[in-house]
Amino acid sequence: MRSALRGLGAAAVAGFLLTAFTPLAAVLSRALALAGPLQPAQAIVVLGGGGVRADGSLTDTSWRRTWRGLELYRAGLAPLLVLAGPRTPEGPVEAEVRAALVGQCGVPAEAVLTAPQGRTTREEAVAIGRLLSARGIHRIILVADAEGMRRAAAAFARQGFAVVPAPAADVPALTAGPEERLEVMRRVVLEALALVYYRAAGYL
């Protein structure tokens, strides 16, 4: 048992050093990411991203994804911007805070749809699936983090959507130093586990 623990410890230290001081995390992140050429669609769907802070501001992830959605809308890739995000324990609804933000950036209210029902990627896919199917929308541009795109795109494809992935990627910026590489690896491991869970649960 002692030698097994020692081997595990040595492997963990080696893994830590490889992650922090080599491009391993970025390589694995790229392997998980799903990207293709951007094409026009009927709607841009921006997944929830950690909600709203107690002071009413969006989390960094939520803000980054919203901004990516806004960029795509302004590029004329779709006429409708669907902003997801549930009510947070503090009160504000992430989707509504995002809608207010894009409204201030000049997106007309009739081009924005909020989807506050989903608390997980699967719940978002189901809720937005109902919302958009009723409008005859079947082709979407999906905005999520790079590492989570494979799982999110599969969850939306399961709801009958043709998905154009548009990752709100910050991986290149995150791979500058050891701390950032560890953060990327944390996301990669988390996403790999989530992918396994979604497959086992039959969500994909």
Place this chain on the structure above:
Amino acid sequence: MESLFVLALVGATSLLAAALVRWVGGPSRKRWQAAVGRAFDAVGLGVVFFVANIALGTAVVLLTRAATGTFLSAYLVNDVTLAALSLLQGLVFAGLLAGRRRARGPGGRRSGRGGPAP
């Protein structure tokens, strides 16, 4: 550049500490190896605690969702403090195990409370 700087810092303080230990009559090569081995033991036990903490946390989240309908986010276990606390658990329990081994002596028999066997 940042990576090299961090590695250089850690390398410099490690070399300095090793030189200081040697200057005050430092341990033999064998004891250095044993110290590194004990550090790996502690880290290995920390990894075991980390996996156990994540498994238990995920089970609690999923069971709570299924049993009560209350939504708990799986991201509750995605907290960097869990890794740090797991490592601390590993250090404490590795220390306890090492103390138990020392008390039992090299042959695995008990040698009393720290003193030599009669």
